[in-house]
Amino acid sequence: MDILNFFIANYKEIAYRTEEHIFIVFLAVSFAILFGVTVGIYITQHKKTADVVLYIASIIITIPSIALFGLMIPVLSLINEGIGYLPAIIAVFLYSLLPIIRNTYTAIMNIDPALREAAKGMGMTNSQRLLKVEIPLSIPIIMAGVRYATVLNIGVTAIAAYIGAGGLGTFISQGISQSNSTKLMVGAISVSILAVMADYFLLFIQNKVTSKGLK
């Protein structure tokens, strides 16, 4: 009951924090898609680079988020951005890279060589092949990477409240420090709902952009 009352009484702040949360994740994941898909496609042609890139990305994703924030603070402090949106966005961007790059890479690498040959045989140029055959076929797997990255980073962004990035994590951090379990629960529940909804929304998008022939 307390929780429901809190929701009703503070719906404006909850809406604002949700917006903030979505903003951070959306911006960072969007950049990560642009960068990650490009890199992912590029490394399909360069096996050695692929190993290095995937290795570095897998190291980054292993580092605990709060540690990554911690590592960025001293560097970003030099430009007076040690805390706030920027480190959060950078961290989310970095964490999103591995799933997106890896999925793009494996999706394209796993395309049936016969299809590639068929496309060549029809006289498609390299870029036509990429745009008309390889990317459309890879979209479901790339989207799965985007989905994973988004859900993961809704969680990371919740932690970013501790470096002053705002978002729904603010309720949790305040709830903990003020021993206000209602606030705590509201934060935990709303961030969970956001994650689950984002997951379903992106699944919906994933199904939309998947060619019917691939289902």
Next chain:
Amino acid sequence: MIELKNLCKIFKTGNKSIVAAENISMRVKEGEICVLLGPSGCGKTTTLKMINKIIEPTSGEIFVNGKNVTNVDNIVLRRKIGYVIQQIGLFPNLTVKGNISIVPKMLHWDKERIDRRAEELMEMISLDKSYLSMYPKELSGGQQQRIGVARALAANPPVMLMDEPFGAIDPINREIIQDEFLRLQKKIKKTIIMVSHDITEAIKMADKIAIFKEGVLQQFDTPDNILAHPGNSFVENFVGKDRTLKRLNLYSVVDVMNKTPFIFNDNDNVCDAIKIMHENSLASVFIVDKDKKPVGRLVLKDVKNLKKNDGKCINYMIELKSMIKIEENLRNISSQMYLHSKSSFVCVDNDDKIVGEISQDGISNFLNATYKKEPKGYENV
């Protein structure tokens, strides 16, 4: 020996029930290969899998070597029956050795005996010992299949069940592996029940064939009888219109050849030969050298006008272009007869000595004998 008595399997899905096997009764003698044959969904696989209770029979009894196994514990039963499946099903996590020693291990053999058995098995399937430490994914399909057979043979079970054992192998290797398996079977003499959908494979492998249709055993007989006397129209259609040609696969030259042909030495007088040909109304006779090796053929119409003392056979004979080994099968011989437009061939043993003659007429008479002997025809087609 394996005996099935009134074996039934009814699958129930919802309120529908499907009879997969209906009153199957048959008896496979010790050391024989019985092939269960039929189109897909005919109940052959169900019947096979009921024997080691991978599929639990609805009713009926199973006897293995005279012992009723209907109520024997599944696990105890299966350890005494070798089992080979189409997908082979080698365990990917185990090495070749791990795979072939898994049953002996479960039977608590000591380590030394297991090692010895593993090497023995590799020899049996003619694979090098070095394969023992490899993993299934490192082997070719044919090698995996051989290991599958070795695993089934590991604890020396008297009985083997094989579900399309050669089905996953490409046609060329399949022949090789089938031949290899038959050679092995000659040595180990297991009682084997094998499922197949391939009539050619069945004819090649089987001592007995059991043909199934919609869960019912249609005919259970030797391959030759099945081909010569199909019990009903289904069997006749299934074995094909060329069933008589298929019978040719079942016999080799030695079964059919005339073992006492008229032969003359190369130094014999040609007129003696002509006389004998006239007396026996022969179109030709074979000429051999002093080692009994055939060298030529003397054709009556070439020499019938010769007078007395006109010389030796060797001067008038036509040289032989081809000779037939006695272990060749009749199908290959018939093919050569058409190829060379010849109606007869001389047959030789492994030392190239003459042992007989085979002719188109001889083959026809041989194939026909069974039709005359047991006129088993059936009505309604």
Next chain:
Amino acid sequence: MKMSKYVSFFSFIFGITAFMYILMFHTAIGKYRGDVVYLGKEHLVLVAISSLLAIVFGVFIGALLSRKIFEKHAENIMQIFNISVTVPTLAILALSMSFLGIGFLPSIVGLFIATLLPIIKNTFVGLKSVQPYILEAARGIGMSPMQILFKIEIPNALYVIFSGIRTALAINVGTTPLVFLIGGGGLGDLIFSGIDMDIMPMLLAGAITTGILAIVIDKTVYIISTLVISRGVMPENN
């Protein structure tokens, strides 16, 4: 070719940054050595207890769900787990705290729950993906259900199970610094206090140790997996 110049440029920057961090870490460690060792031990205890419990329970539950008796419900249960996986770990800790208060126990419980799901999921998926004909072959040669589970199914599912364990441990190690917030101690103490009090060396001592620990644990699990998993079930490219 041009791109590889960029790559070498970035790795140069990467190297410089890493070097800078190492220098700073060196000074930071000097000052906070005692704290790092003490809190590091606490940290490792939290990771060890919660993840070992999660592995034992996760594999057990995953194996149980893959059995025939659960056939009808397993997919639905997995669906619930799939949703639960999306719940952010900070939220799990927060929920654990609101039920159990602060301290060691709610920390362990929170970490345990966050770690459990990927292990259950991968154990289930791994066991289910063992080919049916392999199981038929195992039944056909007379293995008991227990023998099939332990000698065939689990060894063949081990690659998938281990990738679940690796993911789970990454989550566990990533979440452990946060349990400081609910009174569980560990290296998070240095990071959060460093941020709050704006003491960079303290922050770095915590962050770098945590980062290194995470990488070391991940690699350790990987090495263990290569030792435990049969070569016969390892995918070709690895």
